[in-house]
Amino acid sequence: MAKSVAKAARDAGLQGLRGVGPALAERLARLGVNQAADLLFLLPQRYEDRTRITPIGSLVPGHRAVVSGEVEIAEVVYRRRRSLLCRVSDGTGLLTLRFFYFSKSQQSGLVRGARILCYGEARSGAGGLEMVHPEYRLFAAGPAAAVPELEQTLTPVYPTTEGLQQFRLRSLVNQAIDRCLPTLADALPESLLGGQGLPTLRDALLYLHRPPADAELEQLAAGRHPGQRRLALEEMLAHHLSLRRLRERGRAERAPALAGDADLRQRFLAGLGFGLTGDQRTVLAEIDVDLREPHPMMRLVQGDVGCGKTVVAAAAALSAVAAGHQVAVMAPTELLSEQHRRSFTRWFEPLGIDVCWLSGSLARGERLRAYEDIGSGRAKVVIGTHALFQEGLEYRSLALMIVDEQHRFGVHQRLALMQKGSVGDLRPHQLVMTATPIPRTLAMTLYADLDTSIIRELPPGRTPVQTVALPARRRPEVVARVREAALGGQRAYWVCPLVEDSDLLEAQAAESTRRALCEALPELAVGLVHGRMKSEEKDAVMRDFAAGKVQLLVATTVIEVGVDVPEATLMIVENAERMGLSQLHQLRGRVGRGAAASSCVLLYQPPLAGFARERLEVLRDTNDGFVVAQKDLELRGPGEVLGTRQTGLMQLRVADLIRDAALAPLVQQLGRELIANSPASVEALVARWVGDAGRYATV
Numbered sequence: 001m002a003k004s005v006a007k008a009a010r011d012a013g014l015q016g017l018r019g020v021g022p023a024l025a026e027r028l029a030r031l032g033v034n035q036a037a038d039l040l041f042l043l044p045q046r047y048e049d050r051t052r053i054t055p056i057g058s059l060v061p062g063h064r065a066v067v068s069g070e071v072e073i074a075e076v077v078y079r080r081r082r083s084l085l086c087r088v089s090d091g092t093g094l095l096t097l098r099f100f101y102f103s104k105s106q107q108s109g110l111v112r113g114a115r116i117l118c119y120g121e122a123r124s125g126a127g128g129l130e131m132v133h134p135e136y137r138l139f140a141a142g143p144a145a146a147v148p149e150l151e152q153t154l155t156p157v158y159p160t161t162e163g164l165q166q167f168r169l170r171s172l173v174n175q176a177i178d179r180c181l182p183t184l185a186d187a188l189p190e191s192l193l194g195g196q197g198l199p200t201l202r203d204a205l206l207y208l209h210r211p212p213a214d215a216e217l218e219q220l221a222a223g224r225h226p227g228q229r230r231l232a233l234e235e236m237l238a239h240h241l242s243l244r245r246l247r248e249r250g251r252a253e254r255a256p257a258l259a260g261d262a263d264l265r266q267r268f269l270a271g272l273g274f275g276l277t278g279d280q281r282t283v284l285a286e287i288d289v290d291l292r293e294p295h296p297m298m299r300l301v302q303g304d305v306g307c308g309k310t311v312v313a314a315a316a317a318l319s320a321v322a323a324g325h326q327v328a329v330m331a332p333t334e335l336l337s338e339q340h341r342r343s344f345t346r347w348f349e350p351l352g353i354d355v356c357w358l359s360g361s362l363a364r365g366e367r368l369r370a371y372e373d374i375g376s377g378r379a380k381v382v383i384g385t386h387a388l389f390q391e392g393l394e395y396r397s398l399a400l401m402i403v404d405e406q407h408r409f410g411v412h413q414r415l416a417l418m419q420k421g422s423v424g425d426l427r428p429h430q431l432v433m434t435a436t437p438i439p440r441t442l443a444m445t446l447y448a449d450l451d452t453s454i455i456r457e458l459p460p461g462r463t464p465v466q467t468v469a470l471p472a473r474r475r476p477e478v479v480a481r482v483r484e485a486a487l488g489g490q491r492a493y494w495v496c497p498l499v500e501d502s503d504l505l506e507a508q509a510a511e512s513t514r515r516a517l518c519e520a521l522p523e524l525a526v527g528l529v530h531g532r533m534k535s536e537e538k539d540a541v542m543r544d545f546a547a548g549k550v551q552l553l554v555a556t557t558v559i560e561v562g563v564d565v566p567e568a569t570l571m572i573v574e575n576a577e578r579m580g581l582s583q584l585h586q587l588r589g590r591v592g593r594g595a596a597a598s599s600c601v602l603l604y605q606p607p608l609a610g611f612a613r614e615r616l617e618v619l620r621d622t623n624d625g626f627v628v629a630q631k632d633l634e635l636r637g638p639g640e641v642l643g644t645r646q647t648g649l650m651q652l653r654v655a656d657l658i659r660d661a662a663l664a665p666l667v668q669q670l671g672r673e674l675i676a677n678s679p680a681s682v683e684a685l686v687a688r689w690v691g692d693a694g695r696y697a698t699v
């Protein structure tokens with residue numbers, strides 16, 4: 001029912017576009033196109049230049065070009081596969097056109113003497129340059145023959161979906177341009193943009209769909225044309241506005257005011273065995289102020305790996321518990337949630353506070369028991385991953401949600417947990433933590449819904465980690481170093497290569513590394529953790545490693561975030577050239593957590609490409625997470641996908657938060673003005689670029 005309503009709405013929205021029936025509408029919907037105007041915002045992935053003819057003599061393999069000439073020979077050959085070959089000449093050179101599929105009528109047209117205009121990619125073939133299945137048109141021979149008219153603009157190539165051909169999509173976009181562009185509302189008129197040198201929305205869109213023949217293809221490919229910047233600005237602004245709205249809404253909402261309990265806090269701090277750093281105390285004070293308000297706190301704590309965010313979160317949790325409420329602690333991985341369980345249990349059990357752990361691996365019976373404890377309010381602190389907002393789980397009174405390594409989650413996951421924790425009109429306070437320090441202006445755009453606190457100081461007594469990069473052939477030396485360290489009572493991590501999108505392959509690689517290391521180091525106890533192990537198994541191995549029963553831990557990048565074993569002093573990372581800066585920095589952050597000097601060995605496969613070399617150099621030169629983050633942004637070439645997953649910067653359509661970071665101050669300024677003066681524009685922008693909160697998904 002709801003589906004057919006949605007479908008009807010969609011059909012209505014696409015009405016007037018020639019030839020769009022239900023099947024096509026379905027395919028367009030897959031591209032996010034539900035009404036004609038949406039087509040305007042479906043931007044080309046790249047462009048083809050069909051505006052001019054290239055002489056065959058100056059064709060270069062790999063280039064796409066329009067060529068015009070005369071067919072000299074046409075023959076069907078049967079070498080390996082039956083194919084039709086045409087030799088075309090234009091007086092400057094010879095080009096072979098190769099067709100594996102061809103109809104009778106095509107064959108009868110492509111004959112000696114035919115004049116042809118074709119477009120395709122030149123490749124070097126057996127007998128010189130060739131084009132396989134070029135697009136082509138024949139035209140009349142004879143002295144008066146005029147070459148058919150060429151395209152006037154560059155030809156856009158759109159992202160498309162199965163069953164929707166490029167030419168079809170192009171014609172639909174063209175219709176949309178004619179029909180919708182003239183009346184398209186522009187939320188950012190000249191008066192607002194004054195002096196930025198950015199085109200109007202209409203001009204930007206027109207240019208990007210139909211770039212003139214003399215457009216700079218390289219600039220377009222790099223996403224640096226002013227038209228692209230104009231749209232990137234809109235998109236960043238839209239996301240920024242939707243986050244600010246979230247924040248405004250939060251301000252208007254109510255939350256339990258938590259005064260805290262000085263005595264309980266005191267007992268907790270006394271049991272830690274260390275004093276808080278100045279930054280930890282400052283941030284905790286900021287949190288305390290927020291928690292006393294009858295509105296939900298929305299605070300982000302940024303701080304480099306190992307700066308001690310967890311203790312601060314635990315101290316904040318006590319304020320909720322003291323008032324008889326519950327706290328949820330959400331971590332991005334099971335491994336990390338297990339570690340939080342250990343820390344919170346160690347700190348809270350002596351205070352008589354029950355900690356409950358929700359894991360995906362709990363048996364049904366255990367899970368139901370946990371649900372009961374949470375529903376009855378017996379469990380005061382609930383720790384877990386996404387399991388924290390599963391269906392069927394009810395909190396008794398959730399007053400604070402702590403989200404660790406926020407960059408691994410999307411806004412919508414935070415929203416889901418918040419909704420779970422809402423009782424009547426009361427919302428839980430939110431404390432989110434991240435070890436991915438990002439420059440301030442970017443943070444204000446990305447986390448516009450949050451107040452930020454920063455912990456810069458590391459706990460005292462840490463010695464900076466020494467980092468070296470070594471080619472993989474020096475592995476035997478590294479193995480010897482591990483032996484020496486382990487026999488001297490230290491512990492080491494050995495991180496195996498990242499296998500994108502396959503935790504199975506990754507696990508296999510880790511298994512074989514472990515076997516090899518066991519052979520090379522028979523005197524050591526070698527453990528293994530990877531993403532495909534059951535969490536009890538992982539937990540057991542981690543415990544053995546923490547206790548020193550295992551001295552060398554072979555791991556996949558599952559240990560990247562948050563794992564804390566202060567006795568570990570050696571980190572070895574294989575194929576470091578494949579990993580991003582932030583990820584390597586996170587991995588390195590697993591060592592250097594105790595007083596003993598630690599080192600990090602980055603093994604790489606030579607030769608090192610430019611960016612990879614620079615990344616390793618940055619790590620060798622600095623331990624400062626803020627410097628690493630800044631370099632990460634600079635060194636990550638546009639479109640280098642490597643990073644989006646690890647830093648979790650939101651996925652955008654046009655904007656690239658790294659390339660377009662300089663727009664951030666303008667985004668904030670425009671955000672303020674629009675919120676104050678034109679709420680309708682805010683609505684329009686958010687609807688156009690953000691749609692549902694799901695777009696924030698980063699995992």
Ligand code: ADP
Pocket residue numbers: 274275276277280303304305306307308309310311435459460562564566593
């Ligand atoms: P992160 O900020 O990376 O989450 P953790 O909270 O895991 O860091 O803390 C790292 C380690 O430092 C933990 O073993 C923690 O107990 C310890 N720690 C935290 N604060 C202090 C402090 N003020 N003095 C000494 N050790 C501390």
Ligand code: MG
Pocket residue numbers: 309310404562
């Ligand atoms: Mg942490």
